[in-house]
Amino acid sequence: MKNATPLRRTLSALAATTLLAGGLLLGQTVTAPTAQAAGKTVVCDVPKMRQQSHELRAKADRLQQLGATGEARKARAQADALDYKIQNCVDAENGHAKPFPG
Structure with missing residues (x-):
């Protein structure tokens, strides 16, 4: 590729990378197990x-009082995620939404 322009080299390298990545993704999709929760x-x-x-x-409140703000923030985030799941369950029971949309 001595006579190829820099743009042509860049485009051919980009095309080869795209094809390689696409093949890897396709291979992973084909061999991936199906979701067990479906249905x-x-x-x-x-x-x-x-x-x-x-x-x-x-x-989280106890940790905050002890000065462990990072751990307290993490516990609050877990509680918030749990509250989100609770709300999804309540909405699903009332027929407003599907549980755990994804």
């Missing part, structure tokens, strides 16, 4: 989930 009913134990959320928030 099954998701059961939500809302009272238990609310209890876990409350415990996480209490843990």
Whole structure:
């Protein structure tokens, strides 16, 4: 490729990389296992989930008082994620949305 212009070399390298990456992605898609939750009913134990959320928030408050702000922030984030799942379960029971949209 001594006579090729820099743009032509760049484009051919880009094309080769794209084809290689596309082949890898296609291979992973073909060999990936199918989702096991498809078609099954998701059961939500809302009272238990609310209890876990409350415990996480209490843990976050204790950690905040001890000065561990990073750990407290992480516990609050876990509680927020749990509250989000609870709300999705409640909405699904009321027929407003599918559980755990993704």
